[in-house]
Amino acid sequence: METMSVPLAPRAAAPPFGRTATAMITPFTADGELDTDGAQRLATHLVDDGGCDALVLSGTTGESPTTSDAEKEALLRAVVEAVGNRARITAGVGTSDTRHSVALARSAERAGAHGLLVVTPYYSRPTQEAVAHHLRTVADATGLPVMLYDIPGRTGTALAAGTLLRLAAHPRIAAVKDCGYDPLKSAKVLASTGLAYYAGCDEQILPLRALGGSGCVSTAANAAPRAVRAVLDAFDAGDTAGAARRQLALVPLIEAVTGGETPGTVTAKALLNHLGLPAGPVRAPLLAADAPLTSRLVDALRTTLDRTADADTAAVPAAVPG
Numbered sequence: 650m651e652t653m654s655v656p657l658a659p660r661a662a663a664p665p666f667g668r669t670a671t672a673m674i675t676p677f678t679a680d681g682e683l684d685t686d687g688a689q690r691l692a693t694h695l696v697d698d699g700g701c702d703a704l705v706l707s708g709t710t711g712e713s714p715t716t717s718d719a720e721k722e723a724l725l726r727a728v729v730e731a732v733g734n735r736a737r738i739t740a741g742v743g744t745s746d747t748r749h750s751v752a753l754a755r756s757a758e759r760a761g762a763h764g765l766l767v768v769t770p771y772y773s774r775p776t777q778e779a780v781a782h783h784l785r786t787v788a789d790a791t792g793l794p795v796m797l798y799d800i801p802g803r804t805g806t807a808l809a810a811g812t813l814l815r816l817a818a819h820p821r822i823a824a825v826k827d828c829g830y831d832p833l834k835s836a837k838v839l840a841s842t843g844l845a846y847y848a849g850c851d852e853q854i855l856p857l858r859a860l861g862g863s864g865c866v867s868t869a870a871n872a873a874p875r876a877v878r879a880v881l882d883a884f885d886a887g888d889t890a891g892a893a894r895r896q897l898a899l900v901p902l903i904e905a906v907t908g909g910e911t912p913g914t915v916t917a918k919a920l921l922n923h924l925g926l927p928a929g930p931v932r933a934p935l936l937a938a939d940a941p942l943t944s945r946l947v948d949a950l951r952t953t954l955d956r957t958a959d960a961d962t963a964a965v966p967a968a969v970p971g
Contacts, residue, residue: 664845665794665823666764667703667737668864669878671695672710672849674871674917675724677929683720687927689731694926696732699874704728705766705826705866707741709803710914715932718753722760729761743768743798747783751790758791765791766826766866768798774805777812788821795821800828800849810834817842826866827857836860851903854880855896859889868913869899869906872920872950876902876957883960891960898956905949911942919943920950 673695676687695701706728707713707721716724725740732738740757742765744750754765767787769780788795797816801807807829808816816822817838827835828849835857839846845863848854854865858881870877876899884892906916914931919938921928923946931937938946 664863665737666705666739666796666845666847666863666866667701669701669870669874669881670703670705670737670739670847670864670866671699671701671870671874672708672866672868672913673704673706673728674914674921674928675707675711675716675720676927677932679929681930681932683716683723684927684929685723685727687929688724688727691921691927692728692732692736695870695874696736699870700878701736701870701874703737703739703864703866704732705739705741708766708798708866709741709912710868710871710917711741712914712932712935713741715935718756721753722756725757725760725762733761733763737763739764739766739796741766741768741798742787743770745770745772747786750783750787754787754790754793758793762793764794764796764823766796766798768800769804769806769808771804771806777809780806780808781812781816784816784822785819788819791821793821794823795819796824796826796845796847797822798826798828798849800826802828802830807831810837813838813844814842817844824863827853827862832856832860835862851877851899851907854899855884855892858884858892868917869902871917872906872924873899873902873953873957876953879957879960894960895957898953898960900953901949901956902953905946911938916942916946920946923947 676684678684729738740762742753799808824845826847826849839861848857848865851869867877880895907913918928
């Protein structure tokens with residue numbers, strides 16, 4: 650187990666990638682083509698009606714593995730045009746190929762992105778030294794701030810605490826999207842660097858914020874943005890009990906959207922289609938949610954919204970039904 654001294658460092662004053670960010674799905678038309686008009690409508694809804702101050706595009710939830718480079722750029726330009734003056738727009742540019750990631754980063758900068766999300770290289774399982782070299786190379790390619798994406802469950806390679814401490818010295822590496830499920834590692838890095846930490850797993854929004862995290866990049870916020878924001882609003886207002894009630898209110902939705910075997914892209918799109926918001930189909934190899942799953946998702950959303958509405962007065966239940 651890696652050990653190190655942990656000098657205390659001051660926290661950054663302002664979140665560099667916003668506070669309540671949606672990991673936005675990529676809307677497609679009925680025949681599976683990119684729907685830029687729908688993306689603009691959805692982005693406007695999430696920002697103006699949903700209260701999100703940031704959007705993350707072309708992440709896994711945005712079906713980055715099956716969208717072309719040209720589609721990624723078109724999506725980004727459309728969303729920046731729609732809400733870029735009212736929200737921070739971060740473009741996912743991480744791939745398993747350093748040269749490709751650099752090219753995507755430069756394209757995103759030209760298209761108006763405010764920041765970059767860069768995942769650790771996947772499948773090839775590089776060493777920590779190689780991972781650090783990859784991430785620095787992408788960060789060196791543009792003048793944009795970078796959010797590192799630590800999600801070893803998908804990539805097969807975790808960002809070690811020592812690697813994060815070294816990368817924090819880079820002038821443009823500013824944040825971490827944390828899906829590492831390693832709270833000790835997160836605490837070490839938070840305590841000793843100025844990196845802004847964002848919960849990439851919705852169940853971690855309040856726990857990470859309580860440790861000094863900056864906010865979240867939320868899949869559930871596609872369908873319930875205000876319920877997600879309410880957790881952070883309550884905590885930041887000093888209402889820790891209310892924040893806990895709101896986090897618990899999210900549990901049915903989080904479990905339904907990301908707690909099973911079905912990817913969050915599929916579940917989020919099923920809910921958005923039910924709500925009449927732009928989403929459309931998913932691309933193969935993903936398969937659309939069937940009727941029983943969609944029914945469970947809608948029930949979970951309804952339960953979460955009801956509990957969020959009652960959070961100011963409702964007692965925290967002893968257990969949250971699954």
